[in-house]
Amino acid sequence: MTTLELVRLPGRTAVRGPWGSVVVHPRAVRVTTVASLLALAVGVLSVSVGEFVVPVPDVVRALFGQGDRSSVLVVQTLRLPRIIVGLLVGAAFGLAGALTQSVARNALASPDVVGVTAGAAAAAVSVIVLGLPVPIPLAAIAGGLTVAALVAALTWRDGFSAPRLVLIGIGLGAAAASLTSYLLVRATITDAQRATVWLTGSLNGRGWEHARPVALALLLLAPLALVLGRSLTTLRLGDDVARALGARVDRARLGLVLVAVGLAAVATASAGPIAFVGLVAPQVALRLSRTPGIPLAASAACGALLVVAADLAARLGLSLLTGSPTELPVGAVTAVIGAPVLLVLLRRAARGSTA
């Protein structure tokens, strides 16, 4: 009954209806859809496998509370929250990275590179090691926001320069990391072990209480990111052109960075500083989508896929390798996947700047 009109444009498609019109990149839509479906599929598979294998049809039944009691227990209480946290945290990191990289117009400007997650980690480890009476997630969020505010304050000089932001962020991140190391050296062995697991980024033992804050953050911030993200299409043309086109450049940028820092800090609080997701997911999404800017929704979908896939690999990999049921923290695997991608990106960036 509603008539939709599709207008093919070079590299984009406009969809017109009685409500207005949107411009989409068909490839980015496909990447988002495929990555989301894959993430869900890997998630279901991940719920199914483990020490106690629940066949996939039983997983689906158990999701709705059907089937035998042990399956329902394993699925709903033990594994599902973990996978949900993985999906949410991955999407949050992916989206946060897409926002900061777009705003800084620099592939390195992801929250885990510019010190936001390092700050969150330092604060969380302080709480663990010093035994402070503060919930770890709250400390992590506070730490992340503090470093973000410091980076912003030190970078700001009549505007933001992307290289300065990255350098100052790396510097402050290193400072936060050395604080973390110092605390670990001073800590008792059990505290140090707890802190290290948290630091690597782990989905072990994650329950619904970890999923809720990230879900809430995504629910609030993701739509905001998509609306504010409209201004990215003009911001990408450079500050002068963007201003000439009527964009409120500094306001848009500040809003987008705040959304990104919020997402990254909340995600870090729930699952620890899972490395490389914020850096890699947007770059992968960009290369798959071939859009002129980083696609936000596709970055979130790729982030979710990367984290659940890495978590599955982490859980299966070590038990297959060693025969012991010990699980690797997911952060160790995302780093293994992420590090080579980072190297390739850096090589490309180096070539690009000399060309």
Next chain:
Amino acid sequence: MTLTTTNALTTKNAPAATAAESAAGPGAGPDLRTHGLVLGYGDRVVVDGVDVAVPTGRISVVVGANACGKSTLLRGMARLLAPRGGCVLLDGRALHQAPTREVARRLGLLPQSPVAPEGITVGDLVARGRAPHQRWWQQWSADDERAVTEALTATDLTELAGRAVDELSGGQRQRVWLAMALAQETEVLLLDEPTTYLDLAHQVDVLELVAELNALRGRTVVMVLHDLNHAARYAHHVIAMKDGAVVAEGPPASVVTEQLVQDVFGLSCAVGACPVTGQPYVVPRGRAR
């Protein structure tokens, strides 16, 4: 807001009103002027108390030596720099207090050597010029489509619409940016050195396009140019700047003189008549002679 018209403004507007090929008559169209405008970066004052009135429907060219403040003046007129003192007025309204989107529908700017995002297509980049006319629920109206199609046609880029901007030559790329500014459909177009880094043929190509837009569509154009001969040829109104102040303005024939070039550029030259247009033509004598 009361603004008394100084006699300088009335004399400057006179040639614009009498010119034959102007599409917009006097009184119609935008009235862009600066009033005691002071602009600067950090502690440095670059433009110091400039009063100019841009003739409506004409091409004005700002000339001057490097660092004389001509680009800064243009940036001030485009509200990219907030005034330290004085103001920029568009139809009597202070530009810096007006909503930026509203201004962007009336006044467009092409900055010096803008950089296109990697992989963006010509059609996509030109479409970005529609941003001030769009909302997030209205991203591609029939009006947007018409404006972009027209801009592509006017700049002769229709066939290149699907190509990536990075694959184009410097001259073509500059046409794309011009097309973007055209798609914005503003009455005033500010161009900061639109011919930089282009070879002579492409420089002329871009300037001819600007002249055409002005003649056919009555767009008011203000551009900064380095080449005095280009200024003399394409400007209806020349604004010469030195050390942050306007030292002379008026039609090329009265502004581009041996004395002025000596004053503004410290260059000894002969000024003859251009064999093609009859406008002043500057030939440097060189400092050694």
